[in-house]
Amino acid sequence: EAQVTQNPRYLITVTGKKLTVTCSQNMNHEYMSWYRQDPGLGLRQIYYSMNVEVTDKGDVPEGYKVSRKEKRNFPLILESPSPNQTSLYFCASSPGQGFPEAFFGQGTRLTVV
């Protein structure tokens, strides 16, 4: 089954404690991206990757890092989380940049206290 898998689904952490949210897709998609969703703000793109070893900033990259060492994985790293990063995060993938984000993960609800 074609899917984008995020882990964990829920996470509560403390300010400053490094964390990683994993994202994996099984469709051999070249393009992957991360979004955060906040009430009243819709989805905002954090980072995207057009292929292995190619990443670029989206609209709200501050406080986040990503890596794309393999085609299927695109982890989101918060080196020093802060409460303003409390949000619902989605990973997405598509065959290429010209295509829509066809597949979204189930989301990770992160709370930073």
Next chain:
Amino acid sequence: ELKVEQNPLFLSMQEGKNYTIYCDYSTTSDRLYWYRQDPGKSLESLFVLLSNGAVKQEGRLMASLDTKARLSTLHITAAVHDLSATYFCAVRDDKIIFGKGTRLHILP
């Protein structure tokens, strides 16, 4: 800066009625997408519109794109309760920008 504005942001309507959600954007992009999100769920791709005048229909939903006016519409015909959800439009320039979403509530 690419901006995508949807309206209305909230819509409560009766079953059986017709209504239209509007998506205005500020770029010359001809790639526009519509998504649906149910409460507590992820996003589901509904329509991909890739050229001026493109029209796509699926059931009671029809999406259209006017690139000259930089406007897309999502039309709901004879609404049913199952269509209650939040609908997002998104435009791709070099990045993809989502609108804030339209929360649609259809009353039985």
